[in-house]
Amino acid sequence: MASGRPDLKRSFSIIPCFIFVESVLLGAVVLLAYRLEYTDTFPVHMQGFFCYDSTYAKPYPGPEATSRVPPALIYPLVTAGPAITILFGELARAFFPAPTSTVPALREKTIVCGDCCRFSPALRRLVRFLGVYSFGLFTTSIFANAGQVVTGNPTPHFLSVCHPNYTALGCPPPATDKPGPDRYVTDQGACAAGNPALVAAARRAFPCKDAALCAFAVTYTAMYVTLVFRVKGSRLVKPSLCLALLCPAFLVGVVRVAEYRNHWSDVLAGFLTGTAIATFLVTCVVNKFQSRVPLCQRAFRWEGLGPVPAIENPLEKLNSAQSCRAVLVGAT
Template identity: 85%
Template sequence: MAGGRPQLKRSFSIIPCFVFVESVLLGVVVLLAYRLEFTDTFPVHTQGFFCYDSTYAKPYPGPEAASRAPPALIYALVTAGPTLTILLGELARAFFPAPPSSVPIIRESTIVSGACCRFSPPLRRLVRFLGVYSFGLFTTTIFANAGQVVTGNPTPHFLSVCRPNYTALGCPPPSPDRPGPDRFVTDQGACAGSPSLVAAARRAFPCKDAALCAYAVTYTAMYVTLVFRVKGSRLVKPSLCLALLCPAFLVGVVRVAEYRNHWSDVLAGFLTGAAIATFLVTCVVHNFQSRPPSGRRLSPWEDLGQAPTMDNPLEKNPRPAGRIRHRHGSPHPSRRTAPAVAT
């Protein structure tokens, strides 16, 4: 409804739709993300490499848990940070509503399902935004893992864990006559290192940690920008959004500095996460705004607030309309002077 107190609306399909449709889809996404991440259901593509290629000959930085940005910390931040931000924003919106304005605001109705279930607008918005965020988080994981499985791009420390036998592979050592690699190895058994480390070293493009951080930061920054209302300052929301962007950028820098990913892998992860977050915010949750009732689309001008207006001087006539004298001084009762036209 537009303005005023929200009305009650009865719906007997909201609970079955949530249980049998949305929950099932979310479960399928979670299962697919688990299969891509922790099982061998989808084998990683074996990409060849050049002998003595310095691009993949960086030292092994150790397991992921020993990183300065370990996966446990990243998963905790991308889960807790946006959840707390959305929770605080919706609580503030519910207990401190915006003052009424001359522009009608589309408000949601309280849905009553059956005789016992009552879904208030704050609860519906909270479940909707957090549910879409969770769906997008696992979708980002699927996209990143699928890209890694399909491409099989080696990490900068790939040769350190692969430990190929260059003599058996027929790779001559580099010399002044041949300063660069001259033979491309495609043998499936070229690596003599640990199979688990070699398989992990083939999953570099795109960087999954960068994709998750970019998704979480983009979704949260758009929520802060579109939902938060701060009076008297124009720098609070930009400062908060930039503060959210800093950890994601630092994660990408750490991944490159520790020789775990290339810059191209990190940039591809950033683009993947940001694209998924932008799509979900604009096309699924509609910029965190309530949908108009009865299928009516909200005009872009109805959500802009009261904009300053300027009076048109052509619509005003400060001189009262009266009798205008003729050129010879005699009054003419029916003729008025026409406005001058600029040439």
């Protein structure tokens, strides 16, 4: 600015809105995600199975902690990785601002709330992007858990932990001249011989929650890198970085299928869920990580376009000619 003073804007609603609206919504999402994941508030649908179905008869791969990509590795990465990337990007944007020709036409202002509280654009952008990411991460978990509860689709190792008694269930042994399952079991007590905790976990396969969380994290981070980072002199830096971010998510899906913890359909559904939620939040909520331009400025923005072209109106010509004629008649 010409006076050297910061561009200020007073607002008394930013703190109440953050405390009573956004924090409440985020808390409600976290509570719902916890209820779906760790409690029996929403019981899992008991889906039946065919006798001797080889689709669900893969060997039990062991607890989740023994996987090559355990939750203890996935959850910290999807939480800390994007947060560190966004923090680094916003600090770089604050201390090394882009040239005037490359920044958006509308710059965010420092908001003053009361007499002491000031919220700089860098702080508000950081809180906004991290808050939306946290909201999306728990929302992805809710969608994945809700899909698992509603469908109750078994995992590939379901029969290995179910231990069904085929004789008591009336399942005839498989015959060589009649391959494949021939009886559908819907008995709720078919898995009475198995561990109840393992059986309950084996009924939650579709969609794959780990794949959904990884897809959301890498999609959100890749879109942030693409839309915010500015690299001069090379056109392959950002695409290479984004592809490097996508590779771990793909490997997580491959490992889940290779260890017989999920089907390919479960992993693909998880990828689509996480990608769709990240794309929606980036496009519609945070406006592609850019400042919003008011509608009036977007509609009447003539800066840099030269003089506005004038359109002659024939009615104006007629009115001007009649007025000149009237003046001449009055003068004579």
